[in-house]
Amino acid sequence: MQTSDETGDRAGLGDRLRDGFPGSVAPAGDTRLGRMVARLKAALDAAAVERPVRATIRADLIDLVPRLRRYAAALTYDPLEADDLVQTTLLKAWEKREHLPGGPALAAWLFAVLRRTYLNERRRGAGRGSEAGAEGAATERNAVRDAVDRLSHAQREALLLVTVEGLSPEAAAAIIDCAVETVRDRLDQAHDRLARDLGPV
Known part of the structure; x- marks a missing residue:
């Protein structure tokens, strides 16, 4: 059972992590992804005319793009x-548009x-990313990302x-295809390690 101090520490750590991974922004309209999102909006609108797609699906799908970018x-x-x-994820969503779940289940899907x-x-072996990580502007942000990178x-x-x-x-x-307790254990281990690496909130 967590004490109130531990709960407060976890909440503060969560704030620092969200600051360390701030990339939750919509794509610019002149990028490949931005143009693709614009085409997806138009296609969903057109599909709704021919065969109604749940009204919330279009909004939820587009609203989730910045979070998907941050996670990716x-x-x-x-x-x-x-x-x-x-x-690729959005294309798969388009293919399954008539069967997509609504609400929080859409994000999980x-x-x-x-x-x-x-x-x-x-x-x-198709990935071209570097494990070195991207440079950040702020020292705190770099420290948070470095600490997260040291986790398993x-x-x-x-x-x-x-x-x-x-x-x-x-x-x-x-999403991970494991037991809920396994996720909780991994979270506890991650929080403990980050608390040691990053110091007091």
């Missing part, structure tokens, strides 16, 4: 590869597709999905 960038360390991953695509590309892959993945992206442990477990 944290996985790949390469903005171009990250945007390619998001494009998209993150799972993005993660599987990333892992499949890594297995095929499993701990980092759980931390990014739950603490940075705000998914529930249950949703993260479904």
Whole structure:
């Protein structure tokens, strides 16, 4: 059972992590991903005329693009590869548009597709990202990213999905394909390690 001090420490750590991974921004309209998102909006609008697509799906799908970009960038360390991953994820969402889940389940579905695509590309050796990481402007941001990079892959993945992206442990477990308790254990280990590496909040 967590004490109130531990809960406060975890909340403060979560704020620092979200500051350390601030890339939750919509793509610029003149980029490949930006043009693709514009085409997706138009296609969803046209599809709604022919056969109604749930009204919330279009808004939710587009609203999730910045979060998908942040997660992809944290996985790949390469903005171009990250945007390619998001494009592939959105194309798969378009193919399944009539069967997409609504609400929080849509986010979990998209993150799972993005993660599987990333892992499949890594297995095929198609990734071009560098594990060196991107340079950040602020010292604190660099310190947070460096500390997260020192975590095991499993701990980092759980931390990014739950603490940075705000998914529930249950949703993260479904995405990673493991037990909820495993996600919680990995989160605890990640939080403990980060608390040691980053010091008091």
